[in-house]
Amino acid sequence: MILHIKNMVCPRCVQAVTDLVNKMGLKDVQVDLGILTISDGDSPLKDRKKREQLADQLRVLGFELIDSQKGRLIEQIKKEVITLARKSDGEKPSQNLSQIIANALHYDYNHLSALFSASEGQTIEKYYIAQKIEFVKELLVYDELSLSQIAFNLGYSSTAHLSAQFKKVTGLTPSHFKSVKDQKRKFLTDI
Known part of the structure:
Protein backbone atom coordinates (compact mmCIF):
# COMPACT_ATOMS: atom_id res chain seq x y z
CA MET A 1 0.00 0.00 0.00
CA ASP A 67 -6.23 10.96 -1.55
CA SER A 68 -6.61 12.54 -4.98
CA GLN A 69 -4.56 11.83 -8.09
CA LYS A 70 -4.06 15.57 -8.60
CA GLY A 71 -2.77 16.01 -5.08
CA ARG A 72 -0.33 13.14 -5.53
CA LEU A 73 0.94 14.66 -8.78
CA ILE A 74 1.49 18.03 -7.08
CA GLU A 75 3.51 16.35 -4.32
CA GLN A 76 5.53 14.36 -6.87
CA ILE A 77 6.32 17.58 -8.73
CA LYS A 78 7.45 19.20 -5.47
CA LYS A 79 9.61 16.20 -4.62
CA GLU A 80 11.31 16.26 -8.04
CA VAL A 81 11.83 20.02 -7.90
CA ILE A 82 13.31 19.92 -4.40
CA THR A 83 15.64 17.10 -5.41
CA LEU A 84 16.77 19.05 -8.49
CA ALA A 85 17.13 22.33 -6.58
CA ARG A 86 19.36 20.70 -4.00
CA LYS A 87 21.57 18.96 -6.53
CA SER A 88 24.99 20.44 -5.97
CA ASP A 89 27.43 18.44 -8.05
CA GLY A 90 28.47 21.34 -10.28
CA GLU A 91 27.05 19.71 -13.42
CA LYS A 92 24.42 21.43 -15.46
CA PRO A 93 21.53 19.11 -16.36
CA SER A 94 21.48 17.89 -19.95
CA GLN A 95 17.75 18.67 -20.15
CA ASN A 96 15.75 21.68 -19.06
CA LEU A 97 13.45 21.64 -16.05
CA SER A 98 10.28 20.96 -18.05
CA GLN A 99 11.82 17.91 -19.76
CA ILE A 100 13.18 16.53 -16.49
CA ILE A 101 9.81 16.88 -14.72
CA ALA A 102 7.82 15.48 -17.64
CA ASN A 103 10.16 12.49 -18.00
CA ALA A 104 10.22 11.78 -14.28
CA LEU A 105 6.43 11.84 -13.90
CA HIS A 106 5.50 10.48 -17.35
CA TYR A 107 3.03 13.28 -18.08
CA ASP A 108 2.94 16.12 -20.58
CA TYR A 109 4.66 19.12 -19.00
CA ASN A 110 1.89 21.54 -20.02
CA HIS A 111 -0.61 19.43 -18.06
CA LEU A 112 1.68 19.30 -15.01
CA SER A 113 2.40 23.02 -15.22
CA ALA A 114 -1.29 23.97 -15.41
CA LEU A 115 -2.16 21.64 -12.54
CA PHE A 116 0.68 22.95 -10.36
CA SER A 117 -0.08 26.61 -11.08
CA ALA A 118 -3.78 26.19 -10.34
CA SER A 119 -3.07 24.40 -7.06
CA GLU A 120 -0.04 26.31 -5.77
CA GLY A 121 -0.57 29.79 -7.22
CA GLN A 122 2.87 29.85 -8.84
CA THR A 123 4.60 28.18 -11.75
CA ILE A 124 6.88 25.18 -11.40
CA GLU A 125 9.76 27.37 -12.55
CA LYS A 126 9.15 29.96 -9.83
CA TYR A 127 8.85 27.20 -7.26
CA TYR A 128 12.14 25.72 -8.51
CA ILE A 129 13.91 29.08 -8.28
CA ALA A 130 12.50 29.65 -4.78
CA GLN A 131 13.75 26.21 -3.70
CA LYS A 132 17.21 26.89 -5.17
CA ILE A 133 17.43 30.26 -3.46
CA GLU A 134 16.36 28.70 -0.16
CA PHE A 135 19.19 26.17 -0.59
CA VAL A 136 21.59 29.02 -1.34
CA LYS A 137 20.45 30.69 1.90
CA GLU A 138 21.19 27.47 3.75
CA LEU A 139 24.65 27.27 2.23
CA LEU A 140 25.31 30.92 3.06
CA VAL A 141 24.28 30.32 6.67
CA TYR A 142 26.72 27.39 6.90
CA ASP A 143 29.41 29.80 5.69
CA GLU A 144 31.61 26.97 4.38
CA LEU A 145 31.57 27.91 0.67
CA SER A 146 32.17 31.15 -1.14
CA LEU A 147 29.41 32.57 -3.32
CA SER A 148 31.34 31.58 -6.45
CA GLN A 149 31.65 27.99 -5.17
CA ILE A 150 27.92 27.91 -4.43
CA ALA A 151 27.15 29.29 -7.91
CA PHE A 152 29.35 26.66 -9.54
CA ASN A 153 28.02 23.77 -7.42
CA LEU A 154 24.40 24.67 -8.18
CA GLY A 155 25.00 25.03 -11.92
CA TYR A 156 24.61 28.81 -12.24
CA SER A 157 26.33 30.31 -15.27
CA SER A 158 28.07 32.88 -13.05
CA THR A 159 28.17 34.40 -9.59
CA ALA A 160 26.51 37.49 -11.04
CA HIS A 161 23.57 35.39 -12.29
CA LEU A 162 23.14 33.80 -8.85
CA SER A 163 23.40 37.20 -7.14
CA ALA A 164 20.83 38.76 -9.47
CA GLN A 165 18.39 35.88 -8.99
CA PHE A 166 18.95 35.92 -5.22
CA LYS A 167 18.22 39.65 -5.05
CA LYS A 168 15.14 39.31 -7.24
CA VAL A 169 13.68 36.61 -4.96
CA THR A 170 14.75 37.91 -1.55
CA GLY A 171 15.22 41.64 -2.11
CA LEU A 172 18.71 41.30 -0.63
CA THR A 173 22.15 40.72 -2.03
CA PRO A 174 23.79 37.49 -0.82
CA SER A 175 26.31 39.45 1.25
CA HIS A 176 23.55 41.50 2.90
CA PHE A 177 21.63 38.30 3.57
CA LYS A 178 24.65 36.84 5.35
CA SER A 179 24.59 39.79 7.73
CA VAL A 180 20.88 39.29 8.57
CA LYS A 181 20.65 35.56 7.82
CA ASP A 182 18.86 34.38 10.92
CA GLN A 183 15.79 36.49 10.18
CA LYS A 184 15.30 35.46 6.55
CA ARG A 185 15.15 31.61 6.42
CA LYS A 186 11.87 29.88 5.56
CA PHE A 187 10.61 26.36 6.09
CA LEU A 188 10.52 24.38 2.82
CA THR A 189 6.77 23.95 3.23
CA ASP A 190 6.28 27.73 3.39
CA ILE A 191 7.79 28.38 -0.05
Whole structure:
Protein backbone atom coordinates (compact mmCIF):
# COMPACT_ATOMS: atom_id res chain seq x y z
CA MET A 1 0.00 0.00 0.00
CA ILE A 2 1.38 3.41 -0.98
CA LEU A 3 0.18 6.56 0.76
CA HIS A 4 1.12 10.05 -0.36
CA ILE A 5 1.70 12.69 2.29
CA LYS A 6 1.51 16.44 1.76
CA ASN A 7 4.23 18.74 3.18
CA MET A 8 6.74 15.95 3.82
CA VAL A 9 9.61 17.70 2.06
CA CYS A 10 12.78 17.32 4.10
CA PRO A 11 14.82 14.67 5.93
CA ARG A 12 13.43 15.81 9.30
CA CYS A 13 9.92 15.36 7.94
CA VAL A 14 10.79 11.82 6.87
CA GLN A 15 12.20 11.14 10.35
CA ALA A 16 9.08 12.53 12.04
CA VAL A 17 6.81 10.29 9.96
CA THR A 18 9.12 7.30 10.52
CA ASP A 19 8.93 7.89 14.28
CA LEU A 20 5.14 8.16 14.06
CA VAL A 21 4.63 4.89 12.15
CA ASN A 22 7.01 3.11 14.52
CA LYS A 23 5.08 4.51 17.50
CA MET A 24 1.84 3.27 15.89
CA GLY A 25 3.39 -0.20 15.56
CA LEU A 26 3.21 -0.35 11.76
CA LYS A 27 5.59 -2.97 10.35
CA ASP A 28 7.32 -3.33 6.95
CA VAL A 29 7.15 0.41 6.34
CA GLN A 30 9.38 2.56 4.14
CA VAL A 31 9.19 6.34 4.45
CA ASP A 32 10.47 8.54 1.64
CA LEU A 33 9.90 12.19 0.71
CA GLY A 34 6.15 12.50 0.36
CA ILE A 35 5.53 8.74 0.32
CA LEU A 36 4.74 6.09 2.92
CA THR A 37 5.00 2.52 1.58
CA ILE A 38 3.68 -0.38 3.61
CA SER A 39 4.86 -3.74 2.25
CA ASP A 40 2.60 -5.92 4.39
CA GLY A 41 -0.30 -7.20 2.27
CA ASP A 42 -2.50 -7.30 5.38
CA SER A 43 -1.76 -3.70 6.32
CA PRO A 44 -3.68 -2.42 9.31
CA LEU A 45 -4.21 0.79 7.30
CA LYS A 46 -6.76 -1.03 5.15
CA ASP A 47 -8.95 -0.57 8.22
CA ARG A 48 -10.62 2.83 7.85
CA LYS A 49 -10.41 3.63 11.57
CA LYS A 50 -6.65 2.95 11.71
CA ARG A 51 -6.12 5.02 8.55
CA GLU A 52 -8.07 7.93 10.08
CA GLN A 53 -5.93 7.61 13.22
CA LEU A 54 -2.80 7.90 11.05
CA ALA A 55 -4.28 10.89 9.21
CA ASP A 56 -5.07 12.61 12.53
CA GLN A 57 -1.54 11.99 13.86
CA LEU A 58 -0.02 13.28 10.61
CA ARG A 59 -2.10 16.48 10.87
CA VAL A 60 -0.69 17.05 14.37
CA LEU A 61 2.78 16.96 12.79
CA GLY A 62 1.72 19.36 10.00
CA PHE A 63 1.28 16.72 7.29
CA GLU A 64 -1.76 15.50 5.39
CA LEU A 65 -2.69 12.30 3.59
CA ILE A 66 -3.40 12.95 -0.07
CA ASP A 67 -6.23 10.96 -1.55
CA SER A 68 -6.61 12.54 -4.98
CA GLN A 69 -4.56 11.83 -8.09
CA LYS A 70 -4.06 15.57 -8.60
CA GLY A 71 -2.77 16.01 -5.08
CA ARG A 72 -0.33 13.14 -5.53
CA LEU A 73 0.94 14.66 -8.78
CA ILE A 74 1.49 18.03 -7.08
CA GLU A 75 3.51 16.35 -4.32
CA GLN A 76 5.53 14.36 -6.87
CA ILE A 77 6.32 17.58 -8.73
CA LYS A 78 7.45 19.20 -5.47
CA LYS A 79 9.61 16.20 -4.62
CA GLU A 80 11.31 16.26 -8.04
CA VAL A 81 11.83 20.02 -7.90
CA ILE A 82 13.31 19.92 -4.40
CA THR A 83 15.64 17.10 -5.41
CA LEU A 84 16.77 19.05 -8.49
CA ALA A 85 17.13 22.33 -6.58
CA ARG A 86 19.36 20.70 -4.00
CA LYS A 87 21.57 18.96 -6.53
CA SER A 88 24.99 20.44 -5.97
CA ASP A 89 27.43 18.44 -8.05
CA GLY A 90 28.47 21.34 -10.28
CA GLU A 91 27.05 19.71 -13.42
CA LYS A 92 24.42 21.43 -15.46
CA PRO A 93 21.53 19.11 -16.36
CA SER A 94 21.48 17.89 -19.95
CA GLN A 95 17.75 18.67 -20.15
CA ASN A 96 15.75 21.68 -19.06
CA LEU A 97 13.45 21.64 -16.05
CA SER A 98 10.28 20.96 -18.05
CA GLN A 99 11.82 17.91 -19.76
CA ILE A 100 13.18 16.53 -16.49
CA ILE A 101 9.81 16.88 -14.72
CA ALA A 102 7.82 15.48 -17.64
CA ASN A 103 10.16 12.49 -18.00
CA ALA A 104 10.22 11.78 -14.28
CA LEU A 105 6.43 11.84 -13.90
CA HIS A 106 5.50 10.48 -17.35
CA TYR A 107 3.03 13.28 -18.08
CA ASP A 108 2.94 16.12 -20.58
CA TYR A 109 4.66 19.12 -19.00
CA ASN A 110 1.89 21.54 -20.02
CA HIS A 111 -0.61 19.43 -18.06
CA LEU A 112 1.68 19.30 -15.01
CA SER A 113 2.40 23.02 -15.22
CA ALA A 114 -1.29 23.97 -15.41
CA LEU A 115 -2.16 21.64 -12.54
CA PHE A 116 0.68 22.95 -10.36
CA SER A 117 -0.08 26.61 -11.08
CA ALA A 118 -3.78 26.19 -10.34
CA SER A 119 -3.07 24.40 -7.06
CA GLU A 120 -0.04 26.31 -5.77
CA GLY A 121 -0.57 29.79 -7.22
CA GLN A 122 2.87 29.85 -8.84
CA THR A 123 4.60 28.18 -11.75
CA ILE A 124 6.88 25.18 -11.40
CA GLU A 125 9.76 27.37 -12.55
CA LYS A 126 9.15 29.96 -9.83
CA TYR A 127 8.85 27.20 -7.26
CA TYR A 128 12.14 25.72 -8.51
CA ILE A 129 13.91 29.08 -8.28
CA ALA A 130 12.50 29.65 -4.78
CA GLN A 131 13.75 26.21 -3.70
CA LYS A 132 17.21 26.89 -5.17
CA ILE A 133 17.43 30.26 -3.46
CA GLU A 134 16.36 28.70 -0.16
CA PHE A 135 19.19 26.17 -0.59
CA VAL A 136 21.59 29.02 -1.34
CA LYS A 137 20.45 30.69 1.90
CA GLU A 138 21.19 27.47 3.75
CA LEU A 139 24.65 27.27 2.23
CA LEU A 140 25.31 30.92 3.06
CA VAL A 141 24.28 30.32 6.67
CA TYR A 142 26.72 27.39 6.90
CA ASP A 143 29.41 29.80 5.69
CA GLU A 144 31.61 26.97 4.38
CA LEU A 145 31.57 27.91 0.67
CA SER A 146 32.17 31.15 -1.14
CA LEU A 147 29.41 32.57 -3.32
CA SER A 148 31.34 31.58 -6.45
CA GLN A 149 31.65 27.99 -5.17
CA ILE A 150 27.92 27.91 -4.43
CA ALA A 151 27.15 29.29 -7.91
CA PHE A 152 29.35 26.66 -9.54
CA ASN A 153 28.02 23.77 -7.42
CA LEU A 154 24.40 24.67 -8.18
CA GLY A 155 25.00 25.03 -11.92
CA TYR A 156 24.61 28.81 -12.24
CA SER A 157 26.33 30.31 -15.27
CA SER A 158 28.07 32.88 -13.05
CA THR A 159 28.17 34.40 -9.59
CA ALA A 160 26.51 37.49 -11.04
CA HIS A 161 23.57 35.39 -12.29
CA LEU A 162 23.14 33.80 -8.85
CA SER A 163 23.40 37.20 -7.14
CA ALA A 164 20.83 38.76 -9.47
CA GLN A 165 18.39 35.88 -8.99
CA PHE A 166 18.95 35.92 -5.22
CA LYS A 167 18.22 39.65 -5.05
CA LYS A 168 15.14 39.31 -7.24
CA VAL A 169 13.68 36.61 -4.96
CA THR A 170 14.75 37.91 -1.55
CA GLY A 171 15.22 41.64 -2.11
CA LEU A 172 18.71 41.30 -0.63
CA THR A 173 22.15 40.72 -2.03
CA PRO A 174 23.79 37.49 -0.82
CA SER A 175 26.31 39.45 1.25
CA HIS A 176 23.55 41.50 2.90
CA PHE A 177 21.63 38.30 3.57
CA LYS A 178 24.65 36.84 5.35
CA SER A 179 24.59 39.79 7.73
CA VAL A 180 20.88 39.29 8.57
CA LYS A 181 20.65 35.56 7.82
CA ASP A 182 18.86 34.38 10.92
CA GLN A 183 15.79 36.49 10.18
CA LYS A 184 15.30 35.46 6.55
CA ARG A 185 15.15 31.61 6.42
CA LYS A 186 11.87 29.88 5.56
CA PHE A 187 10.61 26.36 6.09
CA LEU A 188 10.52 24.38 2.82
CA THR A 189 6.77 23.95 3.23
CA ASP A 190 6.28 27.73 3.39
CA ILE A 191 7.79 28.38 -0.05
